[in-house]
Amino acid sequence: MSFARFKRAKCLRAAGSASALKIEEQETDPTIGVVMKDLEFGILPTRNIAMLRLIAIVATAVFAAALASSAQAAEPPRPNVVFVLCDDLRADCLGIAGHPHLKTPHIDRLAAEGVYFRNTFCTTSLCSPSRASILSGLYAHAHGVKDNFTEFPTAMESFPLLMQRGGYETAYVGKWHMGEENDERRPGFDYFATHKGQGKYFDTEFNVDGTRKVLPGYYTHVVTDLAIDWIKSRDLKKPFLMMVGQKAPHSFYFPEPKYEHAFDNVEVKYPDTAFALEGKPTWIKERLSTWHGIYGPLFEWRKKFPDSSPEAVKDFAAMTRAYWGTILSVDDSVGRLVATLKARGLYDNTVFVFMGDNGLLNGEHGMVDKRTMHEPSIRIPLIVRGPGVGIPRRVAMAEKVGEGTLSRDGSGSTRAPVPLKVVPRAVSTPQTIDRQVLTVDMAPSLLELCGLPPLKATHGRSWVKLAREGNDPAWRKSWLYEYNYEKQFPYTPNVRGVRTDDWKYIHYPHGDGTPDRHLSELYDLANDPEERKNLAADPAQKGRIAELQAELARLMRETGIEKDAMPLDEGVKQTLPDQKIR
Numbered sequence: 001m002s003f004a005r006f007k008r009a010k011c012l013r014a015a016g017s018a019s020a021l022k023i024e025e026q027e028t029d030p031t032i033g034v035v036m037k038d039l040e041f042g043i044l045p046t047r048n049i050a051m052l053r054l055i056a057i058v059a060t061a062v063f064a065a066a067l068a069s070s071a072q073a074a075e076p077p078r079p080n081v082v083f084v085l086c087d088d089l090r091a092d093c094l095g096i097a098g099h100p101h102l103k104t105p106h107i108d109r110l111a112a113e114g115v116y117f118r119n120t121f122c123t124t125s126l127c128s129p130s131r132a133s134i135l136s137g138l139y140a141h142a143h144g145v146k147d148n149f150t151e152f153p154t155a156m157e158s159f160p161l162l163m164q165r166g167g168y169e170t171a172y173v174g175k176w177h178m179g180e181e182n183d184e185r186r187p188g189f190d191y192f193a194t195h196k197g198q199g200k201y202f203d204t205e206f207n208v209d210g211t212r213k214v215l216p217g218y219y220t221h222v223v224t225d226l227a228i229d230w231i232k233s234r235d236l237k238k239p240f241l242m243m244v245g246q247k248a249p250h251s252f253y254f255p256e257p258k259y260e261h262a263f264d265n266v267e268v269k270y271p272d273t274a275f276a277l278e279g280k281p282t283w284i285k286e287r288l289s290t291w292h293g294i295y296g297p298l299f300e301w302r303k304k305f306p307d308s309s310p311e312a313v314k315d316f317a318a319m320t321r322a323y324w325g326t327i328l329s330v331d332d333s334v335g336r337l338v339a340t341l342k343a344r345g346l347y348d349n350t351v352f353v354f355m356g357d358n359g360l361l362n363g364e365h366g367m368v369d370k371r372t373m374h375e376p377s378i379r380i381p382l383i384v385r386g387p388g389v390g391i392p393r394r395v396a397m398a399e400k401v402g403e404g405t406l407s408r409d410g411s412g413s414t415r416a417p418v419p420l421k422v423v424p425r426a427v428s429t430p431q432t433i434d435r436q437v438l439t440v441d442m443a444p445s446l447l448e449l450c451g452l453p454p455l456k457a458t459h460g461r462s463w464v465k466l467a468r469e470g471n472d473p474a475w476r477k478s479w480l481y482e483y484n485y486e487k488q489f490p491y492t493p494n495v496r497g498v499r500t501d502d503w504k505y506i507h508y509p510h511g512d513g514t515p516d517r518h519l520s521e522l523y524d525l526a527n528d529p530e531e532r533k534n535l536a537a538d539p540a541q542k543g544r545i546a547e548l549q550a551e552l553a554r555l556m557r558e559t560g561i562e563k564d565a566m567p568l569d570e571g572v573k574q575t576l577p578d579q580k581i582r
């Protein structure tokens with residue numbers, strides 16, 4: 001778009017003692033994804049109209065030059081991708097999600113400048129299966145990583161592999177966690193820096209692209225350093241993909257020293273739902289004192305267990321504060337990555353993804369950990385910022401004038417506006433998507449954003465149209481959840497369920513084809529988002545349950561389940577898991 005295409009540009013004198021500088025434009029330029037409508041510099045509280053005009057001329061010239069520069073490129077370069085994948089990050093543990101105590105300004109800013117997918121879910125709430133679904137776009141029953149001990153199949157397609165084939169330089173740093181004992185490079189990546197198993201919050205031994213060494217320091221910053229070093233070493237002839245696998249905020253929770261006491265003054269209680277177990281399946285009550293229950297050891301925050309006394313909540317509070325503390329470092333890491341991209345002029349052509357692999361129960365229904373199909377376990381954060389993402393929005397100028405900042409609401413300084421500096425930038429108005437987005441949607445979406453061919457097979461759908469237009473009437477209205485009983489963690493049965501926009505039906509197959517031995521669960525999510533009242537035994541819901549069972553069967557067929565193979569449910573056990581795999 002050239003300056004000549006501006007339909008109107010004019011200075012308006014606002015009423016009263018203040019003046020407003022305004023440029024109006026009704027056209028949209030799809031190449032830059034910006035609606036140039038009603039650009040407003042804000043209220044300038046000065047009497048110097050000559051200076052106003054000077055500002056107008058310089059501001060519009062600078063902005064027009066920026067637009068012309070965008071238009072001159074025959075084809076926009078393919079975007080880089082920076083993908084931060086957190087481990088066990090609850091969807092509500094971000095400032096943008098309205099958390100009452102956690103401040104995450106860097107992550108919030110990504111959301112403010114991009115798209116915030118407020119209803120994103122994992123299809124299996126367990127680290128390795130979910131990570132494999134993010135990479136491959138497939139359900140666990142199809143990619144085969146059904147537990148935390150299975151490698152991602154080397155021959156399986158993934159979005160990094162297709163990006164590498166499509167001319168991207170690809171890198172992975174941090175927690176991979178598919179294959180406990182393997183820290184070698186995986187297919188699809190030109191550079192790989194990971195470690196065996198879970199890694200540690202301090203001083204983890206990494207295999208940095210073939211060289212094993214202990215990298216001293218706090219994990220979150222160590223992997224950020226690795227990522228930044230790699231980004232800085234690009235010659236930029238090729239676009240790149242940098243995936244950062246954070247360990248945080250996975251258990252056991254150790255914040256870095258500066259955040260160790262960040263939440264000491266916050267009172268933490270068990271959530272109300274921990275005590276509202278009437279009408280719930282018996283296995284949920286059996287779980288209370290186990291490794292995954294609120295009266296159990298709480299990832300070693302409680303030394304004497306089980307303890308159901310009211311005062312034992314102090315251990316739960318300490319655990320929760322530590323969990324939150326690790327998230328503050330993740331936000332710092334995002335800030336450093338963004339600063340690096342900006343300093344190298346890469347930010348605006350980089351798709352920045354911030355995501356979690358699965359949710360986490362923090363006391364809800366008396367549970368800690370994940371694996372179940374309850375909301376805190378399946379909800380994950382997803383924020384995407386970058387070219388091709390987000391509907392065109394109103395854009396404003398932010399500009400420093402003298403010692404005061406002009407602002408759109410007129411709250412800037414009243415001092416004389418010298419010297420002049422004008423910088424075009426996007427205004428921060430979060431674009432929130434409410435449709436149900438899944439882990440399996442990531443791979444098809446990123447490939448579309450990068451202009452690459454799709455996966456041969458996927459259970460996911462690209463959300464690019466959703467992200468660009470704000471809605472997609474043909475978007476899914478229901479989806480399948482699956483989890484398989486683990487002998488190593490015998491605290492959750494087999495789970496099969498369906499979630500629609502408003503309802504959730506969960507059942508717990510025994511694993512040998514015989515009738516269920518656990519009560520199923522039915523929740524009216526629109527009226528009971530905290531899943532307090534299980535309606536599965538309500539005779540009035542018989543018809544609805546039949547409908548949801550039919551939908552579950554349809555989704556299983558759609559995702560290629562002919563015979564639903566799963567382990568035998570050996571019941572909830574009070575034994576602790578093996579020390580090596582905790």
Ligand SMILES: [Ca+2]
Nearest residue numbers: 087088127357
């Ligand atoms: Ca995880």
